[in-house]
Amino acid sequence: MFSRKTRLSVCIASIVTALSVAGCGSTVAGSSIPAELDVRKLDVGSYSTTPLDMRYTYQNDLSGGLKLAVMRLSDNVVTGMDIDPRFKYSTGSVPFVDAAKATTVLADVTKPVLERNKMMFGFASGSVDKEPDKSGKKVDGQSFTTVAVMQFPDEAIAKQAATEIEDADFAVAADKNEKIALPGYPDAHTHWRPGVATIGSVMAKGSYVISLYLSHTTPDLAALKDLAEKSYAAQVPRLDALEPLTAEEVLFLENDPDGMLRRTFNPNAMGLPDPGKQGSYTMQGFLHQVANTAHWKQTLTDVGLDRFSLSYAGSFSTSMLFRTRDADAARRLASTILDGVYPGVADAPAALPDAKCGEGKSTDDIERKRFRCVVTYREYTATVEADQLRDAHQRAAAQYALLANSQ
CATH class of the missing domain: 3.40.1000.70 (PknH-like extracellular domain)
Known part of the structure; x- marks a missing residue:
């Protein structure tokens, strides 16, 4: 029979992990529209709010x-x-x-x-x-x-x-x-x-x-x-339904075909493709990265998720972005992302509408940060994580501004 010597690697209990504190760049002057806050006034620390494709260019290679x-x-x-x-x-x-x-x-x-x-x-x-x-x-x-x-x-x-x-x-x-x-x-x-x-x-x-x-x-x-x-x-x-790729077609695949990665918080502008760390997926691709498939399949189907992305910034840290059916669906998704893994009460950044933060359970896992914050912007739900709450707030603000600046 097929080898069982190596068990398939187990993903963490809820979703993948968090983003590092190392940042670069500064807040890009943006403009607000009626009924939206002025993102230029948000406290984003030293984190960049410039879309990734303006800071990084993918060079096609094998x-x-x-x-x-x-x-x-x-x-x-x-x-x-x-x-x-x-x-x-x-x-x-x-x-x-x-x-x-x-x-x-x-x-x-x-x-x-x-x-x-x-x-x-x-x-x-x-x-x-x-x-x-x-x-x-x-x-x-x-x-x-x-x-x-x-x-x-x-x-x-x-x-x-x-x-x-x-x-x-x-x-x-x-x-x-x-x-x-x-x-x-x-x-x-x-x-x-x-x-x-x-x-x-x-x-x-x-x-x-x-x-x-x-x-x-x-x-x-x-x-x-x-x-x-x-x-x-x-x-x-x-x-x-999936056309096989020729060797030449592999060389010219798009790195960010739906513009998800350009909107995902990535302070170090690390854009090289890497499955499970830096990439964009459909809901099916996301489901391979979570432990409770049934829970997440139902949750994401209910909010009409069609695209997911994750980006990394070193130090075992990752941020995530979900594109849902509409703004109401994005807010519903945001209300569930803290469940289970981040059940503790933590203050949310006051300046961000509908933002939520949670404190995680104590763990020795270096890939599990202490705090997770969730923000929504139109049809998008995003998560950022950090070991310090103020840092998590600044990342959340930077992610919100990035979404506003990416429209």
Whole structure:
């Protein structure tokens, strides 16, 4: 079966982490419109309120292009809930652009196969049906899904790669594994080990290869086959709608196609693409980055979220921006973002309309800042975080001014 030696990395309990205090630039003179405050008067400290694209220019190259390709792919890879609503919790995701990283999800023996067939990039996502314990470890009676999607140079190579991945994985325990067929997907290469409650399957779809590693509570072959077919049924249509990229197209992907990153608080103007740290996603891409998939899918569907971005500024800090249906939806989203992770009462910056701040639970996690503040501007909801409340207020003010200056 596919390797389980490395568990998919677990995201934090609510959303990703916070922004650093290091800033640059100064407040850019902006203009207010009727019914809006004058952002020139806000206390933004030394933080810049200039849109990112006026401070940073992305230089297209292969490294950045592959990372953008991975983020594009993540917007089209299923979560466990897409397969079956009972898989409500994420075990994390793994973006990869080389065979070595891919084998943190696939079996080690597949590495030569991926290299020989020139795998371009891929993305894997895992889910479970019972919430992991506080340390992120599995609990008794837990079933899981792991779906990995990889792109290869063309359809013929993808088909060959799928066959070789299965052959290499099956051969690890050829005397114990048993090949099986999926009636709905005759092109899929599938096997299991009788008496073990897992199943592995791999199938080419155009220039893509889908790899599945799934489990059931008991070694029930019928249930495992059904779960595999549900996984393909959920994933295949998404790839049908996603045109594969040529090597040249990878080089010319846009870094900020919807103008989200230019509006996201990024004081150091660090704009290089980096999955999970610096990028723009659809709601699907966001859901791969949170632990409670069910909660966030419902929350974001209710507010009509269509785009999410996050930016980093060093020191394990991150800021986030959500684009919702309208201003009312943005305010509703803002009212939920502090729940759970930042439940403590903290003063909000008085000058910002509808701003909220919360204090987090004490933790040894260096990526969890003490305070989070949330601001809204029109259809946007944004978060900033800091270890000092005044710093969090200045960041919140800078983020609000940035949104006003980006219109």
